[in-house]
Amino acid sequence: MEKESALTQMEKPNHKHAADPFSGEDLVPPMKKAKKSEETGCDTSEGIAKDPKLPSAAEDEKQEIPGGGEAVANTGAKEDNSSCIGEEKKEFLIEADVAEDRGGRHTMEDVWVVLPDASLDFPGKLRCAHFAIYDGHGGRLAAEFSKKHLHLNVHAAGLPRELMDVKVAKKAILEGFRKTDELLLQESVSGGWQDGATAVCVWIIDQKVFVANIGDAKAVLARSSTTTNELGNHAEACNPLKAILLTREHKAIYPQERSRIQKSGGVISSNGRLQGRLEVSRAFGDRQFKKFGVTATPDIHAFELTERENFMILGCDGLWEVFGTSDAVGFVQKLLKEGLPVSTISRRLVKEAVKGRGCKDNCTAIVIVFKHGG
Template sequence: MAHQKREASSTDEDWASKRPKSADPATAHRESGASQEPDGEMRVTSHKESEAQVDTCVPNGNATVDSKVSGEQATVLTGVEADAAEDKGCRHTMEDAWVVLPNASAETPESLRCAHFAIYDGHGGRLAAEYAQKHLHPNVVAAGLPRELMDVKAAKKAIIEGFRRTDESLLQESTKGNWQDGATAVCVWILGQIVVVANAGDAKAVLARSTSTDGEGVVDKTKSQLKAIVLTREHKAIFPQERSRIQKAGGSIGSNGRLQGRIEVSRAFGDRQFKKVGLIATPDVHSFELSKKDHFIILGCDGLWGVFGPSDAVEFVQKQLKETSSASVAVRRLVKEAVRERRCKDNCTAVLIVFKH
């Protein structure tokens, strides 16, 4: 394929958009979408950290360090490399926004490692997506995200409250500005060795986990079989549990399976005209502890998952990582494959989080 030839002859600097020097490190980062180049190639925007191979969540920048994450017991942190890529597809505008924050506690450094990654998939515009991109993580931190000793229950409570505060303030802003748009969300926080995943809507997170171990339960790196584990639950108006909740709130599901016959998802930020008939922004939140079996997580908007199945995406990314050992290149190629080869017609955005054990 033509774009593979371009990859082979280009450097990362030719493809990756650098973070603006004026960007606030405490807020999310988003670049413009793909553009058609004179030679017919498609340029996919991505975000590349200056220290891509190290986990910048820890003060000394080492990929793995000793850190006290519970009581007096020291734990070696798993290193993290992450990047994002986006393409507007056949749409006239890009309505997605994303976050790549390997050091999400830069403003208030504490003893607990914190990293944050997210995709906000806008519909009807991108104001809601950009608002959530800027405000969700600070609201989650303000709601009590643990920064000293890991407390899963407290973390989940803070995330749910952060979603509530963000949607509440967004609705106030949208009323003032007469916004009508909304945004679904899929978010990951890495706190010490605990991964917490939250989603509202139809964006997904998929974990690639090794299924091969030796006799003592240690991951066998000579075997490459990875299992795709979907970490999120889709929220669509047509699903029985969501339909029941919507009907109890006074809303209805049209013959096309949409809320009030208009919107497919049943949970999202914004969309103020649907909030009184069952649309909510409350996320599903799940957590797990990182182990050596966990290789990477793919976050994707519904455009990506419309042309990639979970196992298909994991297999594709695994192949790219074997070839390049680069999260930046792998995620860029994933989005290019989705749009250029598989003809994704929607906005397409992906975040790839690779664990360095």
């Protein structure tokens, strides 16, 4: 998107989106299938299970995190993080792919990253995978900048690569978001652009999955009620999978977001938007709204990969406007049972959203499948 058009689109009340395909290719070398993680450092999941917002395997009743709740950054400060203990661990292969469609928009403002194995650029004993969707509004520049810099900034901030430490990982993700937004704001001042971008990001470090989000893009986990040993291959399981929402929406109308904005002098208009214009309350960029409380501080959640985790779906808000979480999980599960490749499944999901269900927004979806090995 040219710099000139980044400002004009802010005139529309809708804070979003839309269109030339843009991948994560210039971030690291072309993706390859993830290798099995090496038997190295690990951590116990006691600290994670104590956090009521996290979808631990023992708490299936917490299937969704309410979107209108009191969203706050989870820094991991309460976690009792211990180092590796000798335990036999299952290995997982990761297969992932992405699809996008500009929907009813004239341009595409979504940007994505798909890296099933980023270990080559970031050496270490722990497997590292990264997936993200950046949903631009008012232009595409902030989304492109975030895509190019966030992953690098998170690693520079100390993402664990030798021994798993949940607190250290969460701290690195928080710092990576902060640094990226700081650099983005500097760039936007010199470039004279004012657009912004929401984000949903996933890092898979060894057996631990970290999900970070700002704005209204979402991540959903598909979890089985029993282990794959009992069901057989996950793609052939007959039982419906549980859809667990891993992210919270950050919108100006939600209580805690509203409180922060009002304390900063911002006004929530009758249409539910900050200063009558911006619907989301957390985003990269949006330089003109930062003084009114818009922040790039993410919610961060983490969970351990077990044989019950089947796949994840990351999607911009365009996808979730026409798909419910359970609906999307059921759609993907059916295609997996048919033996279709992940690339086809992601394309079918987006096609159904746009062509079948009339999504008028940009639509991007990443499907991440966990292959349970020995």
